[in-house]
Amino acid sequence: MxxxxxxELSRELESGKISSVELTQQFLDRIKREDGKYNSFITVTGEQALSDARVADEQRAAGNATPWTGVPFAHKDIFCTNGVRTTCGSKMLENFVPPYDATVTANFRQAGAVCLGKTNMDEFAMGSSNENSYFGAVTNPWGLSQGNKRVPGGSSGGSAAAVSARLVPAATATDTGGSIRQPAALCGVTGLKPTYGRVSRYGMIAFASSLDQGGTIARSAEDNALMLNVMAGFDAKDSTSINREVPDYTATLNEPLKGLKIGLPKEYFSDQLSPAMEQQVRNAVNEYEKLGATVKEVSLPNAKLAIAAYYVIAPAEASANLSRFDGVRYGYRCEDPKDLMDLYTRSRAEGFGTEVKRRILVGTYALSAGYFDAYYLKAQKVRRLIQQDFINAFKEVDVLMSPTTPSPAFIQGEKTSDPVTMYLEDVFTIAINLAGVPAMSVPAGFVDGLPVGLQIIGDYFSEARLLNAAHQFQQVTDWHQREPQ
Amino acid sequence: MTISRDDIEKVAVLARIRVDDEQVSALEKDLGNILDLVDQLGAADTDSVEPMAHPLDAVQRLRADEVTETNQREAFQAIAPATENGLYLVPRVIE
Amino acid sequence: MQWDIVIGLEIHVQLATKTKIFSGSSTAYGAEPNTQANAVDLAMPGTLPVPNEQAFRYAVMFGLAVNAEIERRSVFERKNYFYPDLPKGYQTTQLERPIVGPGYVDIDLPSGETKRVRIHHAHLEEDAGKSLHEDFHGMTGVDLNRAGTPLIEVVTEPDMNNAEEAVAFAKKLHGIVTSLGICDGDMSQGSMRFDVNISLKPKGSDTLGTRTETKNLNSFRFMEQAIAHEVERQMDILEDGGTIVQETRLYNGDRDESRSMRTKEEANDYRYFPCPDLLPVEIDDSFIEEARNSLPELPDARKARFMDQYGLNDYDAGLLAGDSRLAAFFEAAAKRGKDAKLASNWVQGEFSARLNAEEKTVAESPISGAQLGDLVVRIADNTISSAGAKKVFEALWSGENDSVDAIIDAKGLKQVSDTGALEAMVDEVLAGMPDQVTQYQNEEDPKKRKKMLGGFMGPLMKASKGQGNPKLFNEILVRKLGG
Structure with a gap:
């Protein structure tokens, strides 16, 4: 199973071949048996899951089933879950049990899905290797057979690893600069970052508000579509949520791709990319040509500034977003604070990890008196230039394709000494968040036995088209079905 | 662009994060590297470019003035580090 | 040396919305601590703000009332600082594009002149919670019920030159926001709070001096005292050849003392930036027109009407029209009492004195305008004397009875106006005081005579058990004693 x-699981449940309780138990057993190798879960909620599964079975018996009723999945530990510990990968929230649900969490509850637990992540979603989790690094299921502990990518590394290792068929995730697509690529699974505003951010612990977007990780594009059907939609509790009709994302999966215009941004096929990686991506593009698509080169001239702009905007927003973690109302509080200043500075010094503190300090600096114009305002202007690049590109083509990452999964510890080396991991994904357009990563081959991701970028609100393109590719390839040994 | 130890200490106070001397040294290097990366922005010609705060050119919705929340003090204070008589407790604040 | 005083005000006005500016929590005053602080107000992780339309409507109404431009596209910024009563670690406020642009208010000065005070802008923001410093084993308790209550912060130009003008402006603004119904105006509960910026410059100089800001004054009296105190403090320093430090000061009204809270050097670097959780708010013409059409009568218009309709003089009309509740109280009393001038005297006299003495607002008054009107009727038709009227007022205030006539009856305050009965009493009293009668009749000085007349009134009031109409007694006496 x-x-x-x-x-498939939805059909099995519908046909009565298996109950949700049995299915849930099987996955829980598998997590118990296997996750010691990966550390992809921070919290496993076995009892709650089985209880939810029983309710789901009753719902199905009563004929009130959605496609998700009784299907197991997991939430990235950034989505607040009423009554279930939500840590965001941080010591700061080690014992934080929210008395409320994120909108995404509520949506899956409403759909009858069975949450098995909360997946590991880089602390406060800051990282590209999942080595920044207070709950320990996550190990990529790929590469273990070669004897190497490789990173799963980040920040949604736990979700990607869990799906890759078949511990759950699907997991929610979030993407601020590549945090869905990069781990999906490195773990050989399919991930989608929707258009900014498509999925509610309410109850999704904020990193950088104008960039954060909830999304999906599963093995197939079809499963991503099923997830997005549950997650997407207007939410009155999120002022940046967009009130726009949500299509049935599964309805257009089988549209033919004939005539699809693909653009290859030349800046994303530069010397940052190894020839072996480039070959895999070009092979994938060739498959699309066989499916009737046309391909042309396009340019995103300001894309090279994306990392620089991102590392002003994201830390600046984060520096304010993370001020609420002050040891007063919830979360970690230092022992015996001697005064208020001590309470603040020690709770935050002890509760946050190194990378989180680094980014808070960078963001504080960028916003401080005398630097605001040179950093923050300048970055916002560059952000508009980058957005304009995408708008221009989509006047010519329907989708853009590129590698998701410059290289496959690297070995744990390899890039931890210099934060900037790690930041460059997101060189192909970050501009998409700045522009706010949707993008996917789709398994597209292997280099040295490690998965390679194809990034497909679309215009605003073109998730259905992206899923369609990914699904058609997965009808003629089987990269997404390869299982790590 | 380099960042001085002084700057780091000042910013750490603003951000209410305690840093010891050793950390300041590490931050001097790391933050310096990050700011070097960020300094690439200077190369961009952004004259007459409007700053972009949001990906979508949307305007704010406003909410009707109706009470939708009920008292949940017990639930919220169950997860608080220190409370008494319904109040959150912090070390004595001197104005 | 002669000094010019320069004063600018920043006024925090709590808006009388039902819910908070960014959440659906109630803003009702006086609830148990933290029972009106919910996920958004407590800055629980992942929670997001959604602005209250009514707060914008109120801000627009205010803008229209002070002749200001309304910003069609206003933006919220985050003002970053740490404090236990500020759950998010930043205050959501407006800096670059506040909802209300430049405007002005005209104030009446005691000299009879009118002065224009310019408004620099007014912006929407959220209030903080409250820190309670009573002893929790050496800890401070934090109540976040107030956190997120909508405020408009009104910032004036430094157009005022003495405490009197500043207080006149503050009272005028109080009258405007209460008349609009956008604020309950209850200063004891912090509904309006004043920060005063003061600087001194040599008389006639064009250069402004260094200013200080005195924060959080919550009564007109404290404001007046704090200004006097600060002016004196600055003058002492300057005349001793010292310099003023730009700083924020805290005034203790009970002790008439002030002390420095922080200097400019210690001032926070607030790192303002546009709040990414909120989008620009667009206000269109129809929203503004709707607000304009909902504007009630404002103090200036009301004053003009009081002069016209009730024949009040400029001073009385201005005083009564300035406060919407007092104005409504007066109108009820005047309509029922049919004698507007008398009603005005009682509202400004006995009634206001009593409110002040008990530190009550008009809303808390135990008597209604109509009741005072009933009393005015009985004074005007001579049913009771003014001494009797005071007794009736007391009885009404203490709640003994709510009917003026019933009180008059119960207390036997009705004046005797039957001239026959009064004449008999006068004859009797005069017969018993032959020496005084002779003295009176031998006195030539009319002033002294008038005074001596008073000597007969005591025994007369006693004889009539206090119910004789003193005016009639007087007439009869004069007649009987012979001119």
Whole structure:
């Protein structure tokens, strides 16, 4: 059962071949048996899951089933879950049990899905390797057979690793600069970052508000579509949520791709990319040509400034977003604070990890008197130039394709000495968040036995088209079905 | 662009994060590297470019003035580090 | 040396919305601590703000009332600082594009002149919670019920030159926001709070001196005292050849003392930036027109009407029209009492004195305008004397009875106006005081005579058990004693 997709499991449940309780138990057993190798879960909620599964079975018996009723999945530990510890990968929230649900959490509850637990992540979603988790690094299921502990990518590394290792068929995730697509690529699974505003951010612990977007990780594009059907939609509790009709994302998966215009941004096929990686991506593009698509080169001239702009905007927003973690109302509080200043500075010094503190300090600096114009305002202007690049590109083509990452999964500890080396990991994904357009990562081959991701970028609100393009590719390739040994 | 130890200490106070001398040295290097990366922005010609705060050119919705929340003090204070008589407790604040 | 005083005000006005500016929590005053602080107000992780339309409507109404431009596209910024009563670690406020642009208010000065005070802008923001410093084993307790209550902060130009003008402006603004119904105006509960910026410069100089800011004054009296105190403090320093430090000061009204809270050097670097959780708010013409059409009568218009309709003089009309509740109280009393001038005297006299003495607002008054009107009727038709009226007022205030006539009856305050009965009493009293009668009749000085007349009134009031109409007694006496 653990190799089956969400769509398949849904059919199995519908046919009565298996109950949700049985299915849930199987996955829980598998997590218990296997996750010691990966550390992809921070919290496993076995009892709650089985209880939810029983309710789901009753719902199905009563004929009130959605495609998700009784299907197991997991939440990235950034989504608040009423009554279930939500840590955001941080010591700061080690014992934080929210008395409320994120909108995404509530949506899955409403759909009858069975949450098995909360997946590991870089602390406060800051990282590209999942080595910044207070709950320990996550190990990529790929590469273990070669004897190496490789990173799963980040920050949604736990979700990607868990899906890759078949511990759950699907997991929610979030993406601020590549945090869905990069781990999906490195773990050989399919991930989608929707258009900014498509999925509610309410109850999703904020890193950088104008960039954060909830999304999906599963093995197939079809399962991503099933997830997005649950997650997408207007939410009155999120002022940046967009009130716009949500299509059935599964309805257009089988549209033919004939005539699809693909653009290859030349800046994303530069010397940052190894020839072996480039070959895999070009092979994937060739598959699309076989499916009837046309390909042309396009340019995103300001894309090279994306990392620089991002590392002003994201830390600046984060520096304010993380001020609420002050040891007063919830979360970590230092022992015996001697005065208020001590309470603040020690709770935050002890509760936050190194990378989080680094980014808070960078953001504080960028916003401080005398630097605001040179950093923050300048970055916002560059952000508009980058957005304009995408708008221009989508006047010519329907989708853009590129590698998701410059290289496959690297070995743990390899890039931890210099934060900037780690930041460059997101060189192909970050501009998409600045522009706010949707993008996917789709498994597209292997280099040295490690998965390679193809990034497909679309215009605003073109998730259905992206899923369609990914699904058609997955009808003629089987990269997404490869299982790590 | 380099960042001085003084700057780091000042910023750490603003951000209410305690840093010891050793950390300041590490931050001097790391933050310096990050700011070097960020300094690439200077190369961009942004004259007459409007700053972009949001990906979508949307305007704010406003909420009707109706009470939707009920008292949940017990639930919220169950997860608080220190409370008494319904108040959150912090070390004595001197104005 | 002669000094010019320069004063600018920043006024925090709590808006009388039902819910907070960014959440659906109630803003009702006086609830148990933290029972009106919910996920958004407590800055629980992942929670997000959604602005209250009514706060914008109120801000627009205010802008229209002070002749200001309304910003069609206003933006919220984050003002970053740490404090236990500020749950998010930043205050959501407006800096670059506040909802209300430049405007002005005209104030009446005691000299009879009118002065224009310019408003620099007014912006929307959220209030903080409250820190309670009573002893929790050496800890401070934090109540976040107030956190997120909508405020408009009104910032004036430094157009005022003495405490009197500043207080006149503050009272005028109080009258405007209460008349608009956008603020309950209850200063004892912190509904309006004043920060005063003061600087001194040599008389006639064009260069402004260094200013200080005295924060959080919550009564007109404290404001007046704090200004006097600060002016004196600055003058002492300057005349001793010292310099003023730009700083924020805290005034203790009970002790008439002030002390420095922080200097400019210690001032926070607030790192303002546009709040990424909120989008620009667009206000269109129809929203503004709707607000304009909902504007009630404002103090200036009301004053003109009081002069016209009730024949009040400029001073009385201005005083009564300035406060919407007092104005409504007066109108009820005047309509029922049919004698507007008398009603005005009682509202400004006995009634206001009593409110002040008990530190009550008009809203807390135990008597209604109509009741005072009933009393005015009985004074005007001579049913009771003014001494009797005071007794009736007391009885009404203490709640003994709510009917003026019933009180008059119960207390036997009705004046005797039957001239026959009064004449008999006068004859009797005069017969018993032959020496005084002779003295009176031999006195030539009319002033002294008038005074001596008073000597007969005591025994007369006693004889009539206090119910004789003193005016009639007087007439009869004069007649009987012979001119």
């Amino acid at each position: 653990h190799n089956k997709s969400v769509a």
